[in-house]
Amino acid sequence: MSDVTSTADAPRSPGRPRSVRADEAIVQATLDLLAEGNSIEALSIEAIAARAGVGKATIYRRWSGKDALLLDALRTLKGTPPEPAGHSVRDDLVLLVGAVGHNVDPRAAKIMPCLVPEVNRSPDHYQLYQTIIEPRRRLMRDVLRRGVASGELRADLDIDLAMALLSGPMVLQRVLRWHPELDDRILPERIVDGVLEGLRAR
Amino acid sequence: MSDVTSTADAPRSPGRPRSVRADEAIVQATLDLLAEGNSIEALSIEAIAARAGVGKATIYRRWSGKDALLLDALRTLKGTPPEPAGHSVRDDLVLLVGAVGHNVDPRAAKIMPCLVPEVNRSPDHYQLYQTIIEPRRRLMRDVLRRGVASGELRADLDIDLAMALLSGPMVLQRVLRWHPELDDRILPERIVDGVLEGLRAR
Known part of the structure; x- marks a missing residue:
């Protein structure tokens, strides 16, 4: 998972690329689903993609799978x-x-x-x-x-x-x-x- | 809740009264439902009664409500x-x-x-x-x-x-x-x- 870097440091300017906005939406969707009581086990890439309004392929372009995405999402909770x-x-x-x-x-x-x-x-x-x-x-x-x-x-x-x-x-x-x-x-x-x-x- | 005493000390002889067996079934049903991921908020006396195989009245004869039952159930987890x-x-x-x-x-x-x-x-x-x-x-x-x-x-x-x-x-x-x-x-x-x-x- 060494190629997975946090999205928390991404600049919040309106001009940042669409891919950064999509990454943020995916991380936020993951955290929302967990906060609503879904277990890690129950969490699916399908559900995350649906909540973030992206296709599954967009998630897999950035993360190797659910655990890599989870790692990134949970890290953003703690901050620097x-x-x-x-x-x-x-x-x-x-x-x-x-x-x-x-x-x-x-x-x-x-x-x-x-x-x-x-x-x-x-x-x-x-x-x-x-x-x-x-x-x-x-x-x-x-x-x-x-x-x-x-x-x-x-x-x-x-x-x-x-x-x-x-x-x-x-x-x-x-x-x-x-x-x-x-x-x-x-x-x-x-x-x-x-x-x-x-x-x-x- | 001072009238609520733990059922954990009840003697485990086959001859103990039916009410004691019912109390134990109710406490066990409460813990099973919590362990299956039901929140305290979602837990209902109806669901506990159904799981324990008793009527709601049997629960209310022993406990004043959900919180009194919960207190007893959670106490049995820890033991003496x-x-x-x-x-x-x-x-x-x-x-x-x-x-x-x-x-x-x-x-x-x-x-x-x-x-x-x-x-x-x-x-x-x-x-x-x-x-x-x-x-x-x-x-x-x-x-x-x-x-x-x-x-x-x-x-x-x-x-x-x-x-x-x-x-x-x-x-x-x-x-x-x-x-x-x-x-x-x-x-x-x-x-x-x-x-x-x-x-x-x-």
């Missing part, structure tokens, strides 16, 4: 990943934790949770999900490695575990609204400081 | 909460973190994620969800308070934040299978030790 400034490990982590579970497209709130059972059932879709989240995980991994190298973080840090400790509370609160008392706005900062300092008395 | 031994705060937290996202009924994996968008849309259903998770949160809150009182945990600990720090990584990994490299079996222990000790070098 943040760019850590590279000065303070703590501040970079606050930035990245603040982006966990954040989506630029409101349809994500309807689409993403329901994909979980499907993704867990199908190795192909699990791979697709990993492809979407891995670039964001890599950003956090790089910041944590920098912290270990600089001596700010423990030398024996398990990077994968540390990423779960930082990301998990944000998903719990932002996606599941687990606890009504926690204030989402200052939460990234509080999660990072809490996990960095630990709960144990010293 | 664990009982902390009360000796070591660390060990009790490992026990409770190990129960986060754990369900005794495999239908939970299909039902729970898809409920998220509905729960977030409806204040009534959000309240229902809070009613289900609050008893488990209370167990963890009590252990954390004990740790603060005994001096094992920081005196300035934010209990609500600490619960999110401990529970979030487990949900992320157990429900979302966020990171394929983390070993679920030893994860509760590693999460608790990671959050207690913190990531910062000392």
